[in-house]
Amino acid sequence: xxxxxxxxxxxxxxxxxxxxxxxxxxxxxxxxxxxxxxxxxxxxxxxxxxxxxxxxxxxxxxxxxxxxxxxxxxxxxxxxxxxxxxxxxxxxxxxxxxxxxxxxxxxxxxxxxxxxxxxxxxxxxxxxxxxxxxxxxxxxxxxxxxxxxxxxxxxxxxxxxxxxxxxxxxxxxxxxxxxxxxxxxxxxxxxxxxxxxxxxxxxxxxxxxxxxxxxxxxxxxxxxxxxxxxxxxxxxxxxxxxxxxxxxxxxxxxxxxxxxxxxxxxxxxxxxxxxxxxxxxxxxxxxxxxxxxxxxxxxxxxxxx
Amino acid sequence: xxxxxxxxxxxxxxxxxxxxxxxxxxxxxxxxxxxxxxxxxxxxxxxxxxxxxxxxxxxxxxxxxxxxxxxxxxxxxxxxxxxxxxxxxxxxxxxxxxxxxxxxxxxxxxxxxxxxxxxxxxxxxxxxxxxxxxxxxxxxxxxxxxxxxxxxxxxxxxxxxxxxxxxxxxxxxxxxxxxxxxxxxxxxxxxxxxxxxxxxxxxxxxxxxxxxxxxxxxxxxxxxxxxxxxxxxxxxxxxxxxxxxxxxxxxxxxxxxxxxxxxxxxxxxxxxxxxxxxxxxxxxxxxxxxxxxxxxxxxxxxxxx
Numbered sequence: 101x102x103x104x105x106x107x108x109x110x111x112x113x114x115x116x117x118x119x120x121x122x123x124x125x126x127x128x129x130x131x132x133x134x135x136x137x138x139x140x141x142x143x144x145x146x147x148x149x150x151x152x153x154x155x156x157x158x159x160x161x162x163x164x165x166x167x168x169x170x171x172x173x174x175x176x177x178x179x180x181x182x183x184x185x186x187x188x189x190x191x192x193x194x195x196x197x198x199x200x201x202x203x204x205x206x207x208x209x210x211x212x213x214x215x216x217x218x219x220x221x222x223x224x225x226x227x228x229x230x231x232x233x234x235x236x237x238x239x240x241x242x243x244x245x246x247x248x249x250x251x252x253x254x255x256x257x258x259x260x261x262x263x264x265x266x267x268x269x270x271x272x273x274x275x276x277x278x279x280x281x282x283x284x285x286x287x288x289x290x291x292x293x294x295x296x297x298x299x300x301x302x303x304x305x306x307x308x309x310x311x312x313x314x315x316x317x318x319x320x321x322x323x324x325x326x327x328x329x330x331x332x333x334x335x336x337x338x339x340x341x342x343x344x345x346x347x348x349x350x351x352x353x354x355x356x357x358x359x360x361x362x363x364x365x366x367x368x369x370x371x372x373x374x375x376x377x378x379x380x381x382x383x384x385x386x387x388x389x390x391x392x393x394x395x396x397x398x399x400x401x402x403x404x405x
Numbered sequence: 406x407x408x409x410x411x412x413x414x415x416x417x418x419x420x421x422x423x424x425x426x427x428x429x430x431x432x433x434x435x436x437x438x439x440x441x442x443x444x445x446x447x448x449x450x451x452x453x454x455x456x457x458x459x460x461x462x463x464x465x466x467x468x469x470x471x472x473x474x475x476x477x478x479x480x481x482x483x484x485x486x487x488x489x490x491x492x493x494x495x496x497x498x499x500x501x502x503x504x505x506x507x508x509x510x511x512x513x514x515x516x517x518x519x520x521x522x523x524x525x526x527x528x529x530x531x532x533x534x535x536x537x538x539x540x541x542x543x544x545x546x547x548x549x550x551x552x553x554x555x556x557x558x559x560x561x562x563x564x565x566x567x568x569x570x571x572x573x574x575x576x577x578x579x580x581x582x583x584x585x586x587x588x589x590x591x592x593x594x595x596x597x598x599x600x601x602x603x604x605x606x607x608x609x610x611x612x613x614x615x616x617x618x619x620x621x622x623x624x625x626x627x628x629x630x631x632x633x634x635x636x637x638x639x640x641x642x643x644x645x646x647x648x649x650x651x652x653x654x655x656x657x658x659x660x661x662x663x664x665x666x667x668x669x670x671x672x673x674x675x676x677x678x679x680x681x682x683x684x685x686x687x688x689x690x691x692x693x694x695x696x697x698x699x700x701x702x703x704x705x706x707x708x709x710x
Contacts, residue, residue: 189589284494286612287630307591308613311630320627320704325592325616359707393709399625400705402664404698 103143103348104214104241105132106233107223107337108203109153109161109171113183114376116190118330124377125157127180128223128247131334134381135341135368136221137164138389141348144214146170146233150178150202160382169211177202190329210236219348221340222246222267227259234266243353245269245344246298247336250276265297271340273304286311287318300358302343304336312362317355321362322399324370324392331376335369338381342368367392408448408653409519409546410437411538412528412642413508414458414466414476418488419681421495423635429682430462432485433528433552436639439686440646440673441526442469443694446653449519451475451538455483455507465687475516482507495634515541524653526645527551527572532564539571548658550574550649551603552641555581570602576645578609591616592623605663607648609641617667622660626667627704629675629697636681640674643686647673672697 112126129145136143144167149158153173162168183197208229220241222230230246246267252260253276264270270293278284281292290301290313303311305323312319342365350357370392371380417431434450441448449472454463458478467473488502513534525546527535535551551572557565558581569575575598583589586597595606595618608616610628617624647670655662675697676685 285631285633287632290630305613308610309625318630318704319707320614320630322625322627322705325595325623325625326590327592328590356708360709363707363709397707397709399623400627402624402668402702403661404665404668404702 101141101349101351102214102217103136103141103219103221103344104146104210104217105129105136105143105221105223105341105344106146106208106230107132107221107225108180109145109147109149110180110182112333112377113181113197114186114331114333115184116186116331117188118328119376121376123181125160126182126334126377128225128337128340130161130378131337131372131381132221132223132341132344133161133166134164134378135338135365136345136348137166138368138381138384138386139342139345139349139364141345143167143345143348144170144211144217146208146210146214148172148174148202148206151175153179167214170209170214172209174202184333186332190332208233208236215239217241218351219243219245219344221344223337223340224249227252227256227263231259231263231266234263242351243268243344243347245271245340245347247271247340248276250279253279261296267298269300269302270298271302271304271336271343273306273336277301277303290318302362304339306332306335310339310362310366312358314355314358319355319359319362321359321366322396323366324395324399326370326374329373332373333377335373338372339365339369341365363393363396367396406446406654406656407519407522408441408446408524408526408650409451409515409522410434410441410448410526410528410646410649411451411513411535412437412526412530413485414450414452414454415485415487417638417682418486418502419636419638420490421636422491422493423633424681426681428486430465431487431639431682433530433642433645435466435683436642436677436686437526437528437646437649438466438471439469439683440643440670441650441653442471443673443686443689443691444647444650444654444669446650448472448650448653449475449516449522451513451515451519453477453479453507453511456480458484472519475514475519477514479507489638491637495637498637513538513541520544522546523656524548524550524649526649528642528645529554532557532561532568536564536568536571539568547656548573548649548652550576550645552576552645553581555584558584566601572603574605574607575603576607576609576641576648578611578641582606582608595623607667609644611637611640615644615667615671617663619660619663624660624664624667626664626671627701628671629700629704631675631679634678637678638682640678643677644670644674646670668698668701672701
């Protein structure tokens, strides 16, 4: 039950109607790792950080049982930094600053002990970098999950289409599904994308939940209506961490279990958005997680008779 | 198990990327009545039509077992007519023509035999007209369901707030929920609206499904991802007809049964949008309905263990 995570470990600085943060711990691999760690999975991160990355944050990730030997530290460089501002409706945001820094020339190196991981979670990164990781695996993972975004469709579509041929699960949002497929409807989009390589597609729709597609099957997962969304940053990565972590833990890739994995991912993401950055994930107790999983179960449960 | 339906019986003329219709049978009460008739409910319509309303359409509604004695025919007048064009993404539309005609001075008269109906479905109409119907009931219906839209919030908010005090269930879309409540989030919107009179709120979100709120309870109902949406006209009314018809048939107003009613409404609406106007509802067989109810059941079903 091993999960290899590839993605950014970064600084985020966020403004939302609920406040403004300093530079805080962020990055796709961070959220994925913290979410997966809640499930007690044996996980490791492949990433890169600069000399400015605080020992406190490094220790935090390590304290959660995440193996960090795959994180390269470039002492002379600076850690990837993103700053953004969310609008009052929380559905749109402006990027204020993107400093790639050490990420610019990132050459991922998978530690020997992680080259036969059961599940590989390729967090949102340049598709060429995602491909480099795949190529280093000595055993094809049982499940390769890839997260990506419109930026890579705009700028490196050929690379993206190439890596898609080698993954099992793709996670994107609805606009990205439309862009990638050239189809408007979600069902038509899914059918097109499932011909590009992935056998499974997850379309993330924020407060509207998500759709899980596999050939001939579909699952409509809910999102929990929340009192307040304070900071949506990391919601998609938390989802990816809960999803891939649950699969790595259970090692069951049936459609029934994929549905459960989606519910775990959605449940964890519902915590992330309630506070800034990784605060919710850091504090989350097992009891809170189980309680909310039950709420998710009730949310869509009905009997026809 | 009687259902009284109040709403328009009208002509629609629709353009969508899938084609263009002539003036065809439409109107809120029409869709509501056709949907409810599929459930074998004893139903009647209160509405108004002009001398131009075709006997063919009148006979069609009658042949479905809908009592039409409450439909006033003004021979010298013309039937309400609406024409609209849907854009390629189907999520926005332009109204091309709205001719109120006989609807302009509509004074609803509830036939004696319908004044003690079990369930009252107040389709989208001027709130003052909806109130006139409520005032004619000799027995307070067990369930009063009201559908409305942003137009009435813009122009007759005082009337709308007045009638809301007397209804059990309100059905609106998410933008309307925001407008009526002054809150952005759906949970906060629902809490505010449930203080205005309705004990139950249904927020319709089209392809994203719907939310059913009752004090302290919430149900997240799915929508079926479809190959093609040909014409969304009447989807909300069909939902209202399936919902209120199911309640009238079962006479069970528990939250569990309200959830089932939402699923019936959603299932029927998924047929309506697949063809122009009322065509799908007219052709719908029991077998097709049962089959799709099963699909809805599978759509969100999962087990945590």
